Amino acid sequence: MANPGQPALIGLDWGTSSLRGHLVAADGSVIETIRQPWGIQHLPSGGYAEAYRGVTGAWLSSRPDLPVLASGMVGSRQGWREAAYVDCPADAASFAAGLLRFDTGTGPLAIVPGLMQRGRLPEVMRGEETQIIGALAADPALAARALFILPGTHSKWAVVRAGRIEQFQTFMTGELFALLRDHSLLGRPAREADPTGTSAAPPAIDAAAFRQGVTMAQESGPSGIAGRLFTTRSLWLAGDLPAAASLDYLSGLLVGEEIRSGLAARGGEPLPPLVLSGEAALCDRYREALGIFGVTDVRVLGDTAAAGLWTIAAAAGLVSAAATSPGSFADA
Amino acid sequence: MANPGQPALIGLDWGTSSLRGHLVAADGSVIETIRQPWGIQHLPSGGYAEAYRGVTGAWLSSRPDLPVLASGMVGSRQGWREAAYVDCPADAASFAAGLLRFDTGTGPLAIVPGLMQRGRLPEVMRGEETQIIGALAADPALAARALFILPGTHSKWAVVRAGRIEQFQTFMTGELFALLRDHSLLGRPAREADPTGTSAAPPAIDAAAFRQGVTMAQESGPSGIAGRLFTTRSLWLAGDLPAAASLDYLSGLLVGEEIRSGLAARGGEPLPPLVLSGEAALCDRYREALGIFGVTDVRVLGDTAAAGLWTIAAAAGLVSAAATSPGSFADA
Numbered sequence: 001m002a003n004p005g006q007p008a009l010i011g012l013d014w015g016t017s018s019l020r021g022h023l024v025a026a027d028g029s030v031i032e033t034i035r036q037p038w039g040i041q042h043l044p045s046g047g048y049a050e051a052y053r054g055v056t057g058a059w060l061s062s063r064p065d066l067p068v069l070a071s072g073m074v075g076s077r078q079g080w081r082e083a084a085y086v087d088c089p090a091d092a093a094s095f096a097a098g099l100l101r102f103d104t105g106t107g108p109l110a111i112v113p114g115l116m117q118r119g120r121l122p123e124v125m126r127g128e129e130t131q132i133i134g135a136l137a138a139d140p141a142l143a144a145r146a147l148f149i150l151p152g153t154h155s156k157w158a159v160v161r162a163g164r165i166e167q168f169q170t171f172m173t174g175e176l177f178a179l180l181r182d183h184s185l186l187g188r189p190a191r192e193a194d195p196t197g198t199s200a201a202p203p204a205i206d207a208a209a210f211r212q213g214v215t216m217a218q219e220s221g222p223s224g225i226a227g228r229l230f231t232t233r234s235l236w237l238a239g240d241l242p243a244a245a246s247l248d249y250l251s252g253l254l255v256g257e258e259i260r261s262g263l264a265a266r267g268g269e270p271l272p273p274l275v276l277s278g279e280a281a282l283c284d285r286y287r288e289a290l291g292i293f294g295v296t297d298v299r300v301l302g303d304t305a306a307a308g309l310w311t312i313a314a315a316a317g318l319v320s321a322a323a324t325s326p327g328s329f330a331d332a
Numbered sequence: 333m334a335n336p337g338q339p340a341l342i343g344l345d346w347g348t349s350s351l352r353g354h355l356v357a358a359d360g361s362v363i364e365t366i367r368q369p370w371g372i373q374h375l376p377s378g379g380y381a382e383a384y385r386g387v388t389g390a391w392l393s394s395r396p397d398l399p400v401l402a403s404g405m406v407g408s409r410q411g412w413r414e415a416a417y418v419d420c421p422a423d424a425a426s427f428a429a430g431l432l433r434f435d436t437g438t439g440p441l442a443i444v445p446g447l448m449q450r451g452r453l454p455e456v457m458r459g460e461e462t463q464i465i466g467a468l469a470a471d472p473a474l475a476a477r478a479l480f481i482l483p484g485t486h487s488k489w490a491v492v493r494a495g496r497i498e499q500f501q502t503f504m505t506g507e508l509f510a511l512l513r514d515h516s517l518l519g520r521p522a523r524e525a526d527p528t529g530t531s532a533a534p535p536a537i538d539a540a541a542f543r544q545g546v547t548m549a550q551e552s553g554p555s556g557i558a559g560r561l562f563t564t565r566s567l568w569l570a571g572d573l574p575a576a577a578s579l580d581y582l583s584g585l586l587v588g589e590e591i592r593s594g595l596a597a598r599g600g601e602p603l604p605p606l607v608l609s610g611e612a613a614l615c616d617r618y619r620e621a622l623g624i625f626g627v628t629d630v631r632v633l634g635d636t637a638a639a640g641l642w643t644i645a646a647a648a649g650l651v652s653a654a655a656t657s658p659g660s661f662a663d664a
Contacts, residue, residue, distance in 0.1 A: 046643075058446075113621075116569075116570070118570065121560070121563060122563065122566040122567055122569070122570040122572065123562070123563075123566050124565075124569055124570075125565050154562065156561070169559040170559065170562035170566070171558050171559050171561075171562070172516075172518075172561050172562055175516055175517065179512070179515055179516060180510045180511070183511055183514075183515055184504075184507055184511060185507065186504075221554075221596075222553075222554035222556075222596045223593045223594075223596040223597035224554075224556035224558070224589070224593050224596075226503050226505075226556070226590055226592075226593035226594075227489070227501040227502065227503050227590075227593050227597060228453070228588050229503075229504050229596060230455070230486065230502035230503075230504055231453060231454065233456075234454040234455050234456050234502070235450075235454055237454070237456055238450065238454040238456075240454065242659070248643075255554070258557050258558055260556075260558075261555045261556050261558035261559050262554040262558075262559060264554045264556075265336075265555035265559060266551075
């Protein structure tokens, strides 16, 4: 085995809106991370190859033998090369067996396949499978039985049992929020109150408005928020919701509906250990919202993509599996 | 009373996306209708005054004494002049008492106020109140007790009792559909299959895909469609939904969720007589969807805005109330 602190893998977490490159050591720890906005919908003018060289170039020039493994939308039909889905249930070995390998022109690249659930309720994920595999590597106790929530543009709820991702469901919460904020009547008061755009200078979170939205969703019960979404506007019209707080209220409504719906879909079944994994600020919102639903036993993990890439690379023999599990992915 | 066939009122149904002018006779029947795309978000260069003259000019030049009454978003804060909301519950007399009257420069105009429901679940409507009042005038039996569904950009479900609109709820079904079709990942396969735009040449409705979407919403039960919306994409990815059918499936999901949620909000309470009022093709979709939920006793009314304007004008003394109720608003 190589020196445990020496670079052993370049892992690329390559999604729709960003590209994160991790230089991973032989013991699974992350030596360095480079983040670029070059998601597959925001590539530089030179396309995939330029983005790839931009992130891996310096690392590969000193260590041209390093294997490179990518996960996420880069392997989708709209990505660089399509890495065909593997079927659910799946574990690290399933993803390792399904790697797509090709020559980028700057050396070989392997891409982790997405995961497909077939049947009447088909589902797909790309990238989240790697995060989940990383979380299981970081804490093998979770592998026995856990419910993962990975908040985001398309939130995923995934049930893990015996080390395998067994089934999952997608909630378009983040995309719906962005659509309603940017294009609907609901976002207009906030857009007019801050015409420079909230994304340019995000205002402080109005925690009370967020909780009010979550509570509105929680109280909607089996009817859900379909008939309450419009309260984002009518509360404002009635003078009961300031324009500046309306987006946090809307966020609360949508996150609350995701949780209401996700919990309702489980019927009365007891919850397995619940894990939130993803961006810290978003996980905080979900933890807060889950608390309003009475779910307080929640584990929050940070970004586990690098650990997942390492684990899959090891399962595929791209790197020699270290005796130690990745040690740098403690709870966030 | 004037000759019952002679013009007695100009009624303007003036919403966000269109302006319909009705020349109404002294017996309440519609003599002529002019439709223009001059909704308050699509005004001609000369603004409200030009749109107003364009629709009423010819009628007023021969009968400058005709009263003009408008309803809809023209009376909103973003409209020509704001007609303050009246409070729920409200009947024709409430709206008549709340008319906003002003001089357009081309003679006087009265605008029907919107309706506001106060409390923890505030709601607003503008325009739909006039449609409902018109439906009650056309069939007084409905005034006793009815549940109105007015499908559209913002669908309204309104409970009528003893001639008054007692409570109502808004579902943003039409706006959500347009947002998802035009801006989300869900609409992309259809957009790419028909890059000229579906609105330019709407394809034939795929009735089976629409029913499939409604059924998916109906089967979601208390969890609702939050975790199923994404099946619009995953069914397509799995090869189980053609791109050309995906928008009808999405429409079925959203209309189905509106109905699922609206029925769930009533608990087990028996349904009052149910009335659909609005655009014929949209009412057809809702009738079909209601049938999938086992609700088959549905009355479908056409556009009753002119009858509502007439009824409110009569209650306000703008026209002398005829002995007969409006006769030209039979079931569609």
